[in-house]
Amino acid sequence: MSVDLGIIKIDQELCTGCRRCAEICPVNAIEGNQGEPQTINVERCVVCGQCVQKCSAYAAAFEEGITSRDVKLVERGMLTSVKEPLFAAYNVGHAKVVKDGLANPTLFKVVQSAPAVRVAIAEEFGLPLGSLTPGKMAAALHSLGFDKVYDTNFTADLTIMEEGSELIERVTKGGTLPMFTSCCPAWVKFVEQAYPELIPHLSSCKSPQQMAGVVFKTYGAKINNIEPARVFSVSIMPCTCKKFECDRPEMNDSGFKDVDVVLTTRELANLIKDAGIDFNSLPEREFDAPLGTYSGAGTIFGATGGVMEAALRTAYELITKQPIPDVDVKIARGGEGVRRTTVQVGDLELKVVIVSGLKHVVPVLEEIKAGKADFHFMEVMTCPVGCVSGGGQPKVLLETEKETAHQNRTAATYEHDAKLALRKSHENPDIKKIYDEFLGEPLGHESHHLLHTKYTARKG
């Protein structure tokens, strides 16, 4: 199975060559002369989709002399019911695949949604920027016909158990430091292609999406008494690169393709509209237990600094055996490119770095290569302020509204965390249960087999 790198595309008929996408591309993957249609260098492209967010060259309803809208919709993998304007930069979609899967009665349909989806999807239905709607989102997924509405936030908690334990082990037993987070697939692809010599620094943990994928087709199939082969696993992501991640050939530790299809937040909105579901008036529903139970630590993965904060909440308590003085680790919050800070964890002065926006990471990586880095742990998110600003999120049309959108989505993420009864991953009762019943212990044999992965150098 080969990975399709051509997920992000530029429509040659619509691109005006303004090159504003090239300005924000973190890896200089957009090539072409000013004023001429641009192309994407798929080897360099990290599939972050920021160009898709930026593009303002669209096809008007009755544009003449170009391929018809219906043909374009099919080419783009979009549902033919979609009414929004089509822009030059786009990601290949999979809403039709999910629609067909949902209509197949022999499949057992499970779904997961990333933390950042619940703070943005309502924008597609005309609600204010950054509206928090986990209950309506879960209700919409139930209405679409999913048998189980599970959650990526559950496996975000699971990621913290594994990644927190991995960090403690590397610090105490002398493993490769600094350790890098590995939940952002665009960041992982970037390390593999631009800094393969630093691969040992990446945490071996799979991303929450892929942990969910493998857990749904093993433990999930077991508790639901379903043949794993019948499980159709869909993931809703704020991210275009998650489509690349789920296609990686090694992501099949369940014995099957762990995540079958990834939809972006926007594609889910299209699917909900296509099904004639009135999102705004849906009564709220819960996620299904146990694989949809989550803590506030899981939900803050959606904002820059969130993985770090969630990891610190757990690592602090695992190391010191004391409750963390303040569960809100505010020094991890920000979004200013590169943030460096020190956290006192018992006797250990843990030095951490948080990077938001991939272009900011290069000087830090050079520092590590030169042997000048003195920190232990680095979180990197490719998109400007983390997943809430991901390439698959609702497309904010005006630049002037973008900042408000990012701020509101971030604020909604922390508000959600603050109001949840559970705030720490290791206190999630269903996390304890999955270790008791199935996984054993963090970094144990089963965890190692299912929840950890290896990386591939891609330098040509």
Added chain:
Amino acid sequence: MNCFVVANPDKCIGCRTCEIACVVAHSDKSLFTAGTAEVEFNPRLKVIKTATVSAPIQCRHCENAPCANVCPVGAITNKGNSIQVDPAACVGCKTCMLACPFGAIDLVSEYYEGEKCLQEGLKISQGAGLCAKDRIIANKCDLCVDRPGGPACIEVCPTAAFQLVKNDNMANSIQAKRKQSVTELSILRNRR
């Protein structure tokens, strides 16, 4: 004198952000994300791109507006310092579109609260039956008269290609050019 917005083709990069800002500024719904934009996507200016040049084209708010002079129902008038179309009076005859020397007028479906307006009497005859027909009206730059910040296109342009031409800045610029001309004349005199 009437005001108008004009763009400098040397600065325009053809990104069409102005068209999007125009659509958002004239939508009666909060419409910031593309997914909700299924309602009304009719910009009142149009970025034109040729092999050598790109720039948006929009209403020049002519002093002797040909569109108003040919409108059979008096739907186009000079209001404040601009030429405005009264959508309620427009009959969709398209004469203004033919008369406009700039191509600044489009005919589009009329919307009210996010829904297309349908006609009371006129129907489309289709096969054996009749079906409803949208109300179609003239659509052009209104200088964002109802918008506190002024024209939205000017605000969002990433290269600041737009200029709002008004009486006072036009007077200043003309005065400056005349001064320049008189200086050039004096150079001629000295050479003689």
